[in-house]
Amino acid sequence: MKKSHIFALVAIAAAIGIIIGNTGDASTYVSFDQAYQMASTGNETQIHVVGDLKKDANGNIVGIEKSADKLSFSFILVDENQKEQKVYYNEPMPPDFTRSEKVVVIGSYQNNSFLASKILLKCPSKYQEEKINTSSL
Amino acid sequence: MHYFIGDLGHFFIILSFVTSLISAFAYWKTINSPDETREPWRKNARVAFYTHLAAVLGVVVCLFVIIYQHYFEYHYAYSHSSRHLPGQYMVSCFWEGQEGSFLLWIFWQALIGIVLIHSQKKWEAPVMVVFSLVQAFLASMILGVVIPLLDIKLGSSPFILLRDAIDDPIFSLQPDFIPKDGSGLNPLLQNYWMVIHPPTLFLGFALTLVPFAFCIAGLWQKQYSEWIKPALPWTLLGAGILGLGILMGGYWAYETLNFGGYWNWDPVENAVYVPWLVMIASIHTMIIYKNNQTALKSSIILAIAVFVLILYSTFLTRSGILGDASVHSFTDLGLSGQLLIYLLFFTVAAIALAAWHWKHIPSSEKETEVYSREFWIFLGATILCFSGFHVIIPTSYPVINEMGSWFGLDLRLAVPGNQVEYYSRYQIWFGVLVALASGTAQFFWWRKIDKHNLVKELLYPVLISLVVFALIISLAKIYKPAYLVLTLAGVYLIVSNLKVLFTVSKVKKSLSGGAISHLGVGLMLIGIMFSAGYSSVVSLNNTGMLISKDLPTEFNRDNLLLFINETRVMAGYEIEYLGERVKPNGIRGYVSKNDIDLTFDPYQVIATKDIYYNNKKILNARDTFEINPENTFYEVELRKNGKVEAVLFPRVQINPAMGGFVASPDIERHVGRDLYTHVSLPMNREEEPEWSEMSEERIRINQEFFVNDYVAVLEEVVRIHEIDGYILDETDVAVKAKIKVKGERDEYFAEPIFLIREKSQVGRIASEINDLGVKITLLNIHPDTNDFSLGINTRQKDWVIIKAIEMPLINVLWLGTGVLMVGFTVAMVRRFKDFRKEV
Numbered sequence: 001m002k003k004s005h006i007f008a009l010v011a012i013a014a015a016i017g018i019i020i021g022n023t024g025d026a027s028t029y030v031s032f033d034q035a036y037q038m039a040s041t042g043n044e045t046q047i048h049v050v051g052d053l054k055k056d057a058n059g060n061i062v063g064i065e066k067s068a069d070k071l072s073f074s075f076i077l078v079d080e081n082q083k084e085q086k087v088y089y090n091e092p093m094p095p096d097f098t099r100s101e102k103v104v105v106i107g108s109y110q111n112n113s114f115l116a117s118k119i120l121l122k123c124p125s126k127y128q129e130e131k132i133n134t135s136s137l
Numbered sequence: 138m139h140y141f142i143g144d145l146g147h148f149f150i151i152l153s154f155v156t157s158l159i160s161a162f163a164y165w166k167t168i169n170s171p172d173e174t175r176e177p178w179r180k181n182a183r184v185a186f187y188t189h190l191a192a193v194l195g196v197v198v199c200l201f202v203i204i205y206q207h208y209f210e211y212h213y214a215y216s217h218s219s220r221h222l223p224g225q226y227m228v229s230c231f232w233e234g235q236e237g238s239f240l241l242w243i244f245w246q247a248l249i250g251i252v253l254i255h256s257q258k259k260w261e262a263p264v265m266v267v268f269s270l271v272q273a274f275l276a277s278m279i280l281g282v283v284i285p286l287l288d289i290k291l292g293s294s295p296f297i298l299l300r301d302a303i304d305d306p307i308f309s310l311q312p313d314f315i316p317k318d319g320s321g322l323n324p325l326l327q328n329y330w331m332v333i334h335p336p337t338l339f340l341g342f343a344l345t346l347v348p349f350a351f352c353i354a355g356l357w358q359k360q361y362s363e364w365i366k367p368a369l370p371w372t373l374l375g376a377g378i379l380g381l382g383i384l385m386g387g388y389w390a391y392e393t394l395n396f397g398g399y400w401n402w403d404p405v406e407n408a409v410y411v412p413w414l415v416m417i418a419s420i421h422t423m424i425i426y427k428n429n430q431t432a433l434k435s436s437i438i439l440a441i442a443v444f445v446l447i448l449y450s451t452f453l454t455r456s457g458i459l460g461d462a463s464v465h466s467f468t469d470l471g472l473s474g475q476l477l478i479y480l481l482f483f484t485v486a487a488i489a490l491a492a493w494h495w496k497h498i499p500s501s502e503k504e505t506e507v508y509s510r511e512f513w514i515f516l517g518a519t520i521l522c523f524s525g526f527h528v529i530i531p532t533s534y535p536v537i538n539e540m541g542s543w544f545g546l547d548l549r550l551a552v553p554g555n556q557v558e559y560y561s562r563y564q565i566w567f568g569v570l571v572a573l574a575s576g577t578a579q580f581f582w583w584r585k586i587d588k589h590n591l592v593k594e595l596l597y598p599v600l601i602s603l604v605v606f607a608l609i610i611s612l613a614k615i616y617k618p619a620y621l622v623l624t625l626a627g628v629y630l631i632v633s634n635l636k637v638l639f640t641v642s643k644v645k646k647s648l649s650g651g652a653i654s655h656l657g658v659g660l661m662l663i664g665i666m667f668s669a670g671y672s673s674v675v676s677l678n679n680t681g682m683l684i685s686k687d688l689p690t691e692f693n694r695d696n697l698l699l700f701i702n703e704t705r706v707m708a709g710y711e712i713e714y715l716g717e718r719v720k721p722n723g724i725r726g727y728v729s730k731n732d733i734d735l736t737f738d739p740y741q742v743i744a745t746k747d748i749y750y751n752n753k754k755i756l757n758a759r760d761t762f763e764i765n766p767e768n769t770f771y772e773v774e775l776r777k778n779g780k781v782e783a784v785l786f787p788r789v790q791i792n793p794a795m796g797g798f799v800a801s802p803d804i805e806r807h808v809g810r811d812l813y814t815h816v817s818l819p820m821n822r823e824e825e826p827e828w829s830e831m832s833e834e835r836i837r838i839n840q841e842f843f844v845n846d847y848v849a850v851l852e853e854v855v856r857i858h859e860i861d862g863y864i865l866d867e868t869d870v871a872v873k874a875k876i877k878v879k880g881e882r883d884e885y886f887a888e889p890i891f892l893i894r895e896k897s898q899v900g901r902i903a904s905e906i907n908d909l910g911v912k913i914t915l916l917n918i919h920p921d922t923n924d925f926s927l928g929i930n931t932r933q934k935d936w937v938i939i940k941a942i943e944m945p946l947i948n949v950l951w952l953g954t955g956v957l958m959v960g961f962t963v964a965m966v967r968r969f970k971d972f973r974k975e976v
Contacts, residue, residue, distance in 0.1 A: 003507075007519075014523055021563065022530045027553040048551045070818065070938060071696050092696055092818035092938050095798035106553070117555065 027106070032077075032085045032114065039109035046117060050104050051077040054084060061098050077103060077114075089116045096121065138313055139208050143296040146199030147281065150294060153192035153243070154276040160185035161269035167262040168358075179262065183254060186265065189272065190247040196279075197244060200237065200295050204230050210315045212302035213237070213295045219321035221740055221765070223722075226327050232335045233326055235455060235472075236279045236295035241336060243275045245343035253347070257367060263354030271346055274479045278472060293472060324767060324790040324799050330389035334382060338409070341379025342447055345416065347371040349444035349487070352437055356490050361498045362426065362433055368440065369423045370968035376416045377961030383409055384954050395800045395815040397942050398669060399950075402552075402560040404459050407532040408450030414525040416443045418518035425511050425518075431501040432515060439522075441487045446529075448480040458535050508587050513578035520574060524567035528560060561669070565619050568662050572626035575655050576633040582651070598636055602629040613667070613945075623666050630659035647967045654960025657953045664950025668811075675708045675812070675941040696817045699773070701908050701935040702881035710782070714937050715772040715882070716908055718786060721762045726750030727770055727786055731885075731907060739766040767791055771816050771937050775805075785814045787939065810945040818938040828912060828930040837924045844911050845931040849878040849887075854918075854925060860890060860902070869894050874915045874925065878906060889915040889927075903928075910934040 029048045030038070038047065053061045054076040063076030063086070073093040078084050087105050100121035107116035163182030167175050200213065204227055209215045217230040217237075232238045250268045254261055281294025299316070300308040307314050325331075348368040355364030386406070387399035400406065419439035425432040453459055456473035506512060534550040541548040553559045580594050606625045615621055638652040676697035699705060699714035706712075718727035719742070727750060733742040740763055748756040756762060770786040783805035790799040802815035836842055836851045843849065852875045858865055865871055871892040878885045885906045892900040903914040914928035 011519060011523075015526060018523065018527045018563075019530060022527065023550065025553065025559060026531065026534065027551045029549040029551050046553050046555070069698050070936075071698060095818065095821070 031079045031081045032083045033081065035114070036109050044108055046106055046108055048104055048106050049077065049079055049085075049114075050102060051079040051085075052102060053098070053100070054078050064093070064098070066093060077105060085114050087114045087116050087119075089119055094119075094121065138210050138315070139203075139206075142199050142202055142208065143211060143298065146196055146203070146296045147294055149192045149195035149199060150276065150279055150296075151282070153189050153196060154273060154280055156185045156189035156192060157269045157272035157276055160189055161266050161273060164262045164266045164269060168266070182262070182265065186247075186250060186254065186269065189269075190251060193240075193244050193247045196240060196295075200240065201227075201231060203296075207319070209317075209319050210299055212297050212299045215299050215316055215319045216302075217319070217322055219319040221318075222322055222327075225329070225332055226322055229326050229331045229335075230322050232339075233322060234295065236293055238335065238339065239275055239278045240295065241339045242342055243272060243279075245336075245340045246272060246275070246346060249343055249347065253350075260351065260354055260364075260367060263358055264350045267350035267353050268346065271350075271483070274482070278475060278479075290471065292475065325393055325801075328389060328393050330385055330392065334385040334389055337378060337385055338382030341375060341382045341413075344371065344375030344378055345412065345443050345447045347375060348416075348419065348440045352440040353487060353490060356437070356494045359494070359497065361437075361494065362430075365423050365426055365433075365436060367972055369420070369427065370965055370972055372416065372420050372423065372440075373961060373965040373968055376413065376420055377958060377965065379409070379413050379416065380961070381958055383413060388951075392804065393801050395802055395817075395940075397672070397802075397813065397815075397940070398557075398944075399947075400557075400669075402528075402556045404532045404535075405454050407528050407560075408453045411525040411529045411532070412443050412446035412450060414521045414528075415439055415446060418521040418525075419443055421514050421518040421521075425514050429501075429511055430499075431511060434495075434498055434500055435515070435518070437491060437498065439518075441491065445480075445484045445487065446525075448483060452476045452480045453532070453536070458539060508581070508591070510578060510581035513574055513581050517571060517574035517578060520567060520570045524564060524571070527563055527567065531556075531559070557669075562619075565623055565666075568665075569623050569626040572623075572630040572659065572662055575658070576626070576630040579633050579637045579652060579655065582637070598629070598633045602632045605632065613671070615671075617670070620666055620670050623662060627659050627662035627666065630662070631656060634659060647963065647970075650960050650962075650964025650967060652960070653963055654957050657955070657957030657960055660953030660956055661950050662953075664946055664948070664953055667946035668944045668950055672942050672944045673708070675710055675943050676712070676814075676939060677708055696938050696940050698936055698938050700933075703934075704776075707941075708943075709777065710941075711776040711779070712939075712941070713774045713776070714935075714939075715774055716935065718770040718772050719764045719766075720768060720770060720786075721756065721764055724755050724762070726753075726755045727772065728756065730769075736761070740764065769819065770803075771819065771939070773814060773937075773939060773941075775812065775941075783812055785812070787815045789816050789819050806948075808948060810943055811947050812941065812943055814939055814941040816937055817940050820935060820937065826910075826932045828932050831914070831928040831930050833916060834927050834929065835919070835922075835924050836927055840924075842927075844878060844913065844929050845909055845934075847878050847880060847909055847911070849876055851876050851925065851927070854915075857890070860892070865892075866894075868896065872915070872918065874913075874927070876904075876913055876927075878909060878911065880906075880909055883908075885909060887911065887913040889913050891915040891918060903930075908935060 027046055027048055029050060032049055035047050035049060038045070054063045056062050064073060065075075066073040070092055072088070072090045074086055074088045075097075076084050077087050087107075089105075102121075104120040105114065105116040106118040106120070107114060109115075160182050163178050163185055167178040167182055170178055202208075203211050203214050204218050207214060207218065207220055213234060213236065214230075217233045218227060222230070230237075232241050246268065250265060250272070253264055253268070257264060276292075278292045279294055280292030281297060282291050283289070284291055300312065300314070348371060351364040351368035351371070355361055383406075386409075390396070390401065391399035416439075419436060419442075422432040422436040422439055426436050452473075456476050458473065531552045534552060538548045538550055576598075577595075580598075602625065606628045609615070609624060609628065610621065615624060634652045634656040638649055638656065641649045641652055674695045677695060697705060697707060697712065699712060701714050701716055704711050704713045717730045719730060719733065720727055726748075728744065728748050732745050732748060734745055735742055741761055742764055744756045744758055744760045744762065746758045747754055767790045769789050769791070771789065773785045773787065774781060775783045775785065785803040785805055787803040788801045790801070798819075800816045802813050804814075805812040834842055838851055838853065841848055841850045854872050854874045857871050857873045860871060869892065871890060873888050873890050876887045876889075878887060885908065887904040887906055889904040890900075890902040892902070894900065901914050901916065903912050905912045910932045912930040912932075914930075915925065916928045917926040919925065
């Protein structure tokens with residue numbers, strides 16, 4: 001066997017290794033029920049859940065609780081299957097949090113609570129702006 | 138309404154599109170015509186391409202005029218600019234939008250095309266066919282034309298009117314409505330790096346086309362190996378510029394964003410990083426080819442791969458497919474189909490062309506020796522490609538998910554929350570391998586090495602590396618195995634290249650480019666290892682509090698709640714928050730919000746007293762000065778053993794049109810480490826504070842009393858005749874009390890007013906001391922006992938929540954970056970000279 005063939009074989013093996021390594025560690029988008037099942041079977045990987053903040057009949061966001069020192073907060077997230085879940089986050093509440101349309105929480109269940117290690121906010125950015133400020137007319 | 142400029146701009150876009158097609162066709166005819174008509178075709182092609190360049194410049198000028206003249210009837214000006222935007226940032230507006238950034242890309246490529254026309258006699262026609270076609274595809278992205286009958290919208294024009302872009306009821310009432318002001322530039326982009334980073338990056342993008350065009354031309358003209366010589370210097374230039382652009386982006390992120398670093402493995406970053414790695418690999422295979430005629434096929438594959446990856450990254454960041462995965466991709470302009478065609482056209486065409494000619498491409502039968510320099514360089518190039526491969530897969534998860542859904546698979550793959558760890562866990566080993574391969578390759582490069590003298594050659598560099606390594610770890614206390622190995626590999630890379638540099642520069646300085654660039658890489662690896670691996674949160678709050686009764690885990694908290702003028706001790710620092718500041722435009726320094734009066738124009742404020750900054754007077758009392766009202770700076774003092782180490786002014790920008798709140802850090806730079814602080818949460822000034830119930834005290838003149846635990850004294854009560862410029866009537870009686878309150882650092886004065894109008898109506902104007910959280914009202918005057926009733930309300934004192942991080946040796950990274958760029962320049966100059974000598 002020529003050395004270049006050995007080189008090619010090693011390269012292919014490395015490529016397969018990288019793919020397996022990558023996807024093996026990958027997280028997935030799941031619902032809260034799936035996340036709970038994963039945690040109860042001892043699977044502690046971090047998963048993504050996409051949802052909306054819980055709102056009352058008037059469209060006001062409900063269920064946000066800040067800690068006394070403002071350094072952490074919790075909120076209620078409603079996932080795609082309409083399941084409500086209290087989510088804890090160990091960071092101060094981002095000022096634009098309540099303006100976000102969708103929230104992606106990344107974390108895992110601990111007992112019956114979901115602990116987020118990171119949250120991504122989908123804010124209505126200026127690009128989606130449909131209203132023009134006419135006040136300065 | 139200024140219709141003309143927009144119509145003119147749109148005309149130029151269409152002209153640039155048409156001329157690029159004509160140029161492509163004419164250059165095609167230059168190649169495929171009988172000899173006597175070739176030169177006329179070439180002339181036509183050149184005229185077409187020059188017209189194309191002129192048209193592109195025309196588009197640029199029109200768009201710039203619209204932005205600069207504040208023609209807010211145009212969507213581009215309205216949504217990216219505003220009247221108060223400083224001049225230099227108007228340039229940033231230009232490329233904030235997708236259309237403008239496409240335009241920048243087109244502009245660079247048109248310029249490079251002109252350079253190639255005049256420098257590549259032999260290659261001009263085939264290379265320019267590829268160039269012109271790419272220009273046509275790019276121009277089509279901003280065409281903004283609806284194809285009749287098919288009803289397909291081609292491209293998104295930057296000259297679209299606001300009323301056509303946004304469906305607002307005002308336009309049905311008033312079709313000619315023009316907003317008075319634009320919605321402004323994203324505050325994150327109001328930074329000098331955003332003036333120079335995008336042009337650099339897009340110049341890098343544009344330069345990746347050059348080796349690709351030469352490679353395609355080479356395959357097409359059956360000049361399978363000749364293309365490498367002209368392509369190599371351009372590849373070096375491209376890799377240098379692209380690398381510089383990427384690092385500028387990293388530096389901008391470090392200064393402006395608040396994730397606490399310069400690299401976040403965000404899909405948008407990865408999408409440029411991967412082509413850059415492959416481009417570096419392609420430089421190495423081309424150099425191998427130039428030396429011993431092997432690795433030609435690898436060079437062809439890599440030259441094509443770089444450009445295809447650039448197209449892929451364009452597709453990823455601009456098609457909207459990243460969606461949830463990235464925080465800062467462009468918005469979807471509905472161009473995804475067009476972008477996909479662009480990507481597929483060049484991918485399929487290039488692969489098909491290469492496959493067609495594959496059999497004829499000469500390949501060396503020579504077996505590569507392990508003791509040859511080619512082996513080590515090729516190994517390095519392979520590692521770079523794998524490193525890129527490892528990054529591109531997770532970056533493509535959204536694409537893989539989408540493709541899975543075509544086959545009915547519900548994959549839902551996502552990059553884990555700790556993406557930095559997810560990527561760096563493996564990337565660190567690629568870094569180690571690259572360092573070892575390129576450190577060793579340097580020895581093989583300059584001397585014939587075989588089994589016998591290998592030990593001799595390597596002995597001293599390895600020994601020196603080990604000694605330096607031992608010194609570093611004993612000083613820096615590195616224990617993590619991966620970091621130890623990376624440090625050793627980085628030191629080895631630096632030492633071996635220093636040795637080579639020393640030897641080479643004695644012989645011929647112009648050949649030292651390789652050694653210098655690898656030296657830079659070694660420094661960067663060490664800098665990255667320390668600054669990222671050993672950054673520590675200074676504001677660490679390890680009280681181990683339970684976040685909730687339901688959660689058993691104890692958490693360290695990275696953020697710190699600071700009340701004004703109260704010192705906290707954290708990680709060896711005494712941290713104190715001193716209050717909110719504004720920054721006068723064009724003046725070095727900051728002004729306390731307590732020392733300014735607002736005016737009707739939010740951009741103009743008046744100093745209420747002489748303002749000093751660092752013991753230097755920067756403003757006189759009653760001076761009116763300009764500020765940017767979006768910005769508030771939070772003065773935070775860091776002390777060690779009572780000595781002030783740093784005064785930081787992290788910034789918060791409030792811009793409702795942009796989605797609210799944007800925090801940027803302030804960085805205290807030291808040679809050995811940076812101290813990085815940003816605001817996590819400021820007080821909300823819009824919210825009415827919760828005041829305590831009023832307590833009432835009877836005080837005589839000069840009597841001391843306590844408010845909110847501060848010592849206060851009623852200094853005087855005087856009669857006044859006007860209130861805020863309003864002259865009172867003869868019958869009105871108004872008195873003002875002057876109360877001095879001693880804060881921790883300053884003395885403050887509260888001046889409540891008591892007013893009797895028309896002998897019966899009583900009015901009271903309370904006075905508030907913001908910093909201390911105190912409000913004092915003059916409730917009543919008691920002439921019989923000669924004392925006064927004061928009402929005192931208190932609230933929670935002002936606060937801010939911050940995060941502070943210490944980053945060691947980050948300057949080694951920036952130093953390495955500079956060295957790398959010097960290396961690229963030296964190598965590029967040499968290769969351009971080579972090329973000119975032999976033409």
